[in-house]
Amino acid sequence: MLFIYMAMLDSEDEKETFAQIYNTYSQPMYQIAYAVLQDVQEAEDAVQISFEKIILHIDKFLDTPCSKMRSLIVIIVRNTAVDLMRKRRSIPMDFEDEAVQTALDLTACDEDHMNREMLVHAIGQLKEKYASALELKYWHGFTEREIAAFLNISAKAANSRLVRGRVMLRKLLEQEANQFDK
Known part of the structure; x- marks a missing residue:
């Protein structure tokens, strides 16, 4: 399968980066997809689409x-796995899985570690659709159009998730700051 993917890439840098991603993350990707879908074939499909x-x-x-x-x-x-589940099973999804949350645990190496931990904690409390949009925008630097493509939504919906997510995040951070001051 790696050979087919590699044929889709142009430069050697792209091929090298993709090979590294494939070799490092294909198994964890499958585990995450399987945790969501609970089906071998659907998990494999989710990884391929990803x-x-x-x-x-x-x-x-x-x-x-x-x-x-x-x-x-x-x-x-x-x-991708959640999208597949919604499409194939038509089940509304509010997915919370400890393994996936652990996989999302981000660590910081800078002096602002405490603030980043607070931010990561607050984002973890948001609904998944808002948390994902915020992470893609602010940790990974994606544009709204790119976020829309990754999340399989319209650019307008991506913008809406970012705006609503920031509002919710601001409220959560204010609540945490108020609790800390007490």
Whole structure:
């Protein structure tokens, strides 16, 4: 399968980056997809679709540091799996899975570690659709159009999720700050 994906890429940098992603993340991607879908074939489909999305946006992955790469890939495969579940089973989804949340755990190496932890914690409390949009925008630097493509929604819906997510995030951070002051 890797050979087929590699044929879709142009430059050696793209091929090298994709091969690294494939070799490092294909198994964790499958585990995440399976945790959501609970079906072997559907999980494999979700991983394949996720790899196709990665190929379409491979330029975004060329300079992405390893710490951000993992969270970005988790967002892509998780949302792809949820989309498949909704389409194939027509079941409304409010997915909370400890394994996926653990996979999203981001660590910071800078002096602003405490603020980042608070931010990560607050984003983790948001509904998944808002959290994913915010993570793609602010941790990975994607545009609204790119976010829309990754989440399989319109650009207008991506914008709406970002606006609503920021409002909810602001409220959560204010509540945490008020609790901290007490």
